[in-house]
Amino acid sequence: MVFLLGHRGRPAATLLLALVVGAGPSLLVAKHAAAQHKASETDLEVPTNDMKVVEEGRAKFAQRCSFCHGGDGHGGKGPCLTCAKFRYSGNTNAEIYATIAVGITNRSLGGTMGAFGTTMSQEEILSVVTFLRWEEKRRIVTGEIPDPHKEE
DSSP: OOOOBOGGGOBOHHHHHHHHHHTHHHHOSSOOOTTOBOSSTTSOOBOTTOHHHHHHHHHHHHHHTHHHHOGGGSOSSSOOSSSSOOTTTOSSHHHHHHHHHHOBOOGGGTSOBOOOTTTSOHHHHHHHHHHHHHHHHHHHHTTSSOOTTSOO
């Protein structure tokens, strides 16, 4: 992956985000199905109903992410990634994908995270996003976390 530098030498996550959203259909790991997740109409769709992809994402997460983000993304040294809120990068699948690919270098956001776009394939990153959304949905359904989309 080529690192693009934006304003003040920061990774151009916005440009990468545009590329990810534009390439969204080519990044899909599974065929379209009713139970897939999109944060909005224009968001990157992830196949949360495909348990093969979910399990691949769970395994890759355990291998590459759980050291900082805890088992199943419930939080640890790094923030919770299955609590339905992404404080640092935005809450769309495309923004989560971009964060994994280019990392976080701005310490004012609360810490840093390395870029995984050079050591993980697009499919592996997408499977991690799929797992995170599946686990988030599971936690909402079981009442572990509140549904952020439900009006109170």
